[in-house]
Amino acid sequence: MGTQVKDVVIKPDAPATLLLEKHADYIAAYGSKKDDYEYTMSEYLRMSGIYWGLTVMDLMGHLHRMDKEEITEFIKACQHDCGGISASIGHDPHLLYTLSAVQILSLYDSLSAIDVGKVVEYVKGLQQEDGSFAGDKWGEIDTRFSFCAVATLALLVRYLN
Secondary structure (H helix, E strand, O other): OOOOOOOOEEEEEEEEOHHHHHHHHHHHOOOOOOHHHHHHHHHHHHHHHHHHHHHHHHHHHHHOOOOHHHHHHHHHHHEOOOOOOOOOOOOEEEEHHHHHHHHHHHHOOHHHHOOHHHHHHHHHHOEEOOOOEEEEOOEEOOOOHHHHHHHHHHHHHHHHO
């Protein structure tokens, strides 16, 4: 059994309240420097990162600070002919990033920006005979993909109805 190590010491004069504006400033500025090493190295999870950032900005009441038009255009550029959406431009579509994109567009009430019918067909096409879902055309099976499929379709059916 391992031993816990106390690796952080919080000084007595540290702020006792959440510095919400500083958090919002950091999230709002993230990604503004497209040449930053961290930005470049996180391209493979860009769509999910955008979702996480937008969600926290919404929770903090600062969603209006994010560039809805730029984000929506990025998502549109990531949708492939098959209907799936990739993590970033030039990447393969995957169910994980398709869900993140649908969540983002749901947050913005902008699902009409993508071809919803193609997304539905993409998700349905990933279902296997045993009911499970592959994450993409390469066929990895994982229970999280079943959640992603159900969540994606649940959000889309609300839009379609």
